Amino acid sequence: MKLIEKVREYLDEIQKNDQQGDKINAFLCINKHALKEAEEIEKKKARGRLYGYVLAVKSNINVQGMPVSCASKVLENYYGSYNATVIEKIKREDGVIIGMTNMDEFAAGGSGENSSFGATKNPRVLDRVAGGSSSGSAAAVAAGMCDVALGSDTGGSIRNPASHCGVIGVKPSYGLVSRYGLIDLSMSLDQIGVFAKNMEDAALVLDVIKGKDEKDATTLESNEIKLRNLKDIKIGVLKIKGVDKRVQKLIDEKTEEIKKNGFNVREIKIEHIELAVQTYYLLVFAEFFSGTRRFDGRRYGYKIEEKCGEEVLRRILGGSEITRAEFLGEYYQKALAVKELIKEEFAAAFKKVDCIMLPTVPGLPWKLGQGAKMNLEEVYAYDALTIPANLAEICAVSVPAGEIKEGQEEIPVGLQVMCAKNQESKMLSIAKMIM
């Protein structure tokens, strides 16, 4: 299909199912110039690697001329004044950006319900959340409103909604992808990554956006990301407490199937994994608080405390408490020490196995509106299986593992595969082989 027709079809689909009627609410804004841009690309003689791809972008990544609101009233009137490095790279390779997606406000959340512009519905089970914080990006791919989408993942924000919506979601290793132009939740944990329907697309887009960037000092040189055929793979299975029985059963069945297909599977342990959630939230509260000091009303719209929602305010107040001068950074330092410990334990585990497998999320996507009734511990516990990869700075991907039936509904469940730092090619290759 010609690119222009493809863009038109996606725009129609968005118009029909996202902007009106029983709307999914995946997009906060459509790119009005998408068709024109597609026309320009068609006229070119040489075509880039992303020719033919239509992408959606999470609303915390700067795209010149598009609203980069972080789904917050605070930045409601902020339009990107430049392109993030990932956007530069996508445009250089002829990818077309179709719109900016919905998310939990400032990426703080795991359901999409913390958006100031309404929750995103899960396209596979419409009365449930899409997951978060990259709710709109996952839903847009799942609902067939784009080919691939970008999200950001601090503690699971790509993998969680990928799992809930039944698509692939990749969180790259720390430092693989430039974060220049990302409005981050936590600078020591965030990575930009990809949602896709198949592994080939995920690998291609990741290969395009990766790489050392002078504008982001944390980025590293990396090898080409491509799928390979691998042999003699050793898989480590992680069993963690607190996983919904139905989810664990589905993952166990999938593991059996993988064993039958000739993979070498054994159980492994990460001693301090149960400290991950507490450690993570301490780091995020402190770093988010310090990062938000720039939203003081002078440069970008409003003062954050005056306009933000409940969860963002909680993190600002909590962060200001943790970082109070008299504590001399004690809590933050402790959290960093535990992060280091978990990182070392993962590194040791990857000396014995090629990858680690576990569920992506310990429970099913909850019904829309239910998040407000849950207590904070329950909500934060949903991140228990995704956070460890961010703390360890390794790569992780969520792939669709099957569905759980509840009444008439068939609810998607994701399987998570983790590999050592900068082993994206290996990870995506294994994920494809076991899918």
Ligand code: GLN
């Ligand atoms: N749910 C987690 C949080 O609220 C993860 C968010 C993210 O990865 N951006 O912090």
